Amino acid sequence: MKDKIEQIKGLLAEIEKEASDELGQQFTKNYNALELPSIVSSIVEYLHPLLTPYEITVYWYLFNKSIVNTGEQYVRASTRGMSTIAKSGSGQSDEISYGAIKNAIDSLKKKEVILIVGDTNREGTLYKVSIPDEIPICKELMQKSSVEEVLGIDINKELDFYNVAENRLKVFERDGYKCHYCTKQLTRFSATLDHIQPVSKGGDNSLENLITACLHCNAERGNKPVMDFIVNAL
Ligand SMILES: [Zn+2]
Secondary structure, rough: OOHHHHHHHHHHHHHEEEEEEEEHHHHHHHHHHHHHHHHHHHHOOOHHHHOHHHHHHHHHHHHHHHHHHHHEEEEEOHEEEOOOOOOOOOOOOOOOOOOHHHHHHHHHHOOOOOOEEEEOOOEEEEEEEHHHHHHHHHHHHHHHHHHHHHHOHHHHHHOOOOOOHHHHHHHHOOOOOOOOOOOEOOOOOOEEEEEOHHHHHHOOOOOHHHEEEEEEHHHHHHHOOHHHHHHHHH
16 A cells, blocks of 8 residues: 555656646747747847947837837837936946937937837827837848848748748738737737647648737647646556
């Protein structure tokens, strides 16, 4: 009897481990399915080299207040309101001077990294925060690197609608940026991809095997009932 209890204990520990591994994989999967990480990479790769440190600081502040917080590219912000987003470059003050922020904003506007899209009121000016594939000076840099990629053209890449950013957008566009499960209206910053036939069951990354889903429904579908784990473990 004691042996059997030990056996059951061992089995339960195994199930628990498997379940937590699965959760970890699920998180990675959902995170990869979201476009935001690849946008962040393209900002670091293609936008940073064209900006000064203060411009980068202001850009990330606006990016967070718009795309990350609301899923929209629009944000109202004032020069005065940004004085404490970083220490001064000299390190001698806890605030950035009004002039330095104003210069950074003016330069970001000139480089068409941010655009004024509305009037200025008490809360500040309404800006659109652009992302690299919309920013003229970035597009040049991005095209150069994609030309280099095309030289070693890869047919698998053309057929991969999960890992290739341009292809992912085609899935979202086909589905009208709506979650397949709950029909919630999404943006390219909140939409994720879900495999109809899971990769673990032989599904591929073709256009036909992918659908648009919100992060919630995607995770929900991925969380298999505990009974599945128990049956699999037996
Ligand atoms: Zn949904």
